[in-house]
Amino acid sequence: MTRKLHLFMTSALASSVAFGAQAQDNSVTVVLSEELEIVEPCSSTKSNVGRVLFQNISETVTEMDPHTGLQPRLAESWEDKGNGTWRFTLRQGVTFSDGTDMRADDVAHSLVRMKSPDIACEIGAKFFGGIEITPNIIDEYTIDVTANPAQPILPMLMSTVTVTPSDTPLDRFVDHPIGTGPYTFDEYIRGQSITLTANPDYWGEQPTVQSATYVFRADSAVRSAMVAAGEADIAPNIALQDATDPAMDFSYPNSETVFLRIEHAQAPLNDVRVREALNLAVDREAFVGTILADGTLLATGITPPSTIGYDADLKPYPFDQDRARELLEEARADGVAVDTEITLIGRTNNFANVLETMEALLAMYQDVGFNMKLEMVEVAEWLERYAKPFPENRGPQLIEAQHDNANGDPVFSMYFKYHSEGQQSGLTDPVVDAMIADATAATGDKRAEKWSELFGYLHEESIADVMLFHMVGFSRVNERLDFTPSIRTNSELQLSQIQFN
């Protein structure tokens, strides 16, 4: 019996050493919250796909850096040729992981493929919807790209375009992505793990991390436990309650903004006083450090403060219940149906403590006299109410939404959220439409100025929505790594930026 016990303890000790050890000195293990449904570069703007593929396997034509702005990546330079056409000069000496050279025809093919009608590419649908893109190869390393309608920010849009070889099929997704990035896609054991290894022929500097394994665990507590136990090195996106170790846990603005979308066509929400009252009735500061994480910022606009044109001088609406009640009384006196029941709609599991947040909002609105009820719905039902065409006979609704913009420019948000034709817009305001068109067409400082004007108009004059919070994300990083998560960690995780302590 004693011998058996010794044997068990020895085995247990040996196994604990094995589990505790990191894979190899220069390898990392990343534990993700969900498995990748596809490993398709043209869908790598999906956060779960992007964390594995984006800039690791598949590189983009340009690269948007939140700190330094738009940078070269596979294109060394670009220039505006007028009439919606931009000329991109590509980097020479770049090869794909299958050994072929990267040339202009690959970029042209990637642009055609992302708009292919036979596959639903995320990048094409998300960033190039309604835009006709025509590539024109000038020579092996020069390509003209024409957008119709003209896109003054086409070089920025090209920061989303992942380049794949010209023989990549147009009618189906790939299951073994080929790219020019610093890593090659080695193995995908479905349901279990993905392995990448450093690309020895990479055109740029060799990364310190020589291989990476991605595993998938749905539960945040398990992901954080894996890093604590030494089984994983990075756990992006853990829950607030699991971020308990200051030595390993990082909080950072995660580029998500939470707000209540108001559909202006429905009474009583068509009255600006009612919309102002909706803003004044919320004690935003009471949420921070209680049911939302410390560091959560109060929002005045739909994009995070790092986007160009964000107006830092705008002030969040104060918590003023008396003024909210006065505004409702004024509206009632003018015949506005302020007693109409408003449905407050929340999306289940949208962010940590979303239910508590929605219940607190409901209580605050009822306190000032709104006739309101709360409905929490799952994502599919939420989408049917949030995006056009809106349901018939829906009545007045406030819909909680969380919007992600880590790209640095409000154009990615403003059209869809506020333009009359925008898929999720609750507004039909020609002034806003014109301002969006102006800002979209502008460049440089003028562009920032015009976006600022739009932020101000939406916040103070139109009172378009109830802006709530710029959210904070948490990631756990093993102390052996020299890596600080940032706003981009929400959608990508560039292994080449990781060093070891």
Added chain:
Amino acid sequence: MLKFLGTRAITSAISLVGLVLLVFFLSRLTGDPTGLYLPLDASEESRNQFREIHGLNDPLLIQFFNYLGDLIRLDFGDSIRRSEPAIDVVLRGFGWTLQLAAVTMSLVVFFAVIVGSLAAFHVGGVFDRIATFFSLIGASAPDFWIAIIAIVIFSVNLGWVPTSGTGTVWHWVLPVSVLFIRPFGLILQIVRGSMITALSSAYVKTARAKGIKNRPIIFVHALRNALLPVITVIGDQAAALLNGAVVVESIFGFPGVGKLMIDSILQRDFTVVMAAIMVTATAIFVMNILIDIFYSILDPRIRY
């Protein structure tokens, strides 16, 4: 016996067809999956393309008959979410679930039968009280809580076993242990109750009077007669495990069919939902037939 098997196969097939009908139309009632797969900002043109690719533009009845036509050729269709054959996705997950269920139920049956029999033999004694106490706790404790606590204690603090995953035999220790607790508690109680009745029966008294030792009395004479109700409960518990241990699969990163089914329902991945339900239903039908056969082996009075 052959007639019985034939009848059971036919009734199972009829049930399966009913299930296909029910699940096909119920799953479609949940709505259009397009919005879940395309970005919020996708144009109507992109949405229509997506529906066309996945055959969602046709009227529902046409979709159903197309599906049946494919099914006859054993083509379950492609997963919307994963762009690979739905049956491949399901069988991959079902393999893991089957292994997990087989290992867990083998251990459960082995230990529950031994401990339950001994508890019944010493009914009211210390062993019986301890076994009853722990089995009741096991049958009622929430497995998600046990799983998280087990990870914190045995993986993070003691470092004895990995937190999760499937790489080595040690990766199976925690998930199997957590899955073990509830059916063990339940089956132990059934064995105990059934054995108390069996041990007080006349043939056991006769065996004792003939001087037969305790071990053969318990495990040969009484147990065989006490096992019929136990087999029924084992079947129920095994069926529950074959449906997938969703919580345990989620927490321990086991890529089984239970989590796959829940994810597919939430993602409106209709082809995978259909394939998963058909595969698990078929497995449960087969298991039920095996249990019926086992009844007749245990009790010669049962003949089909």
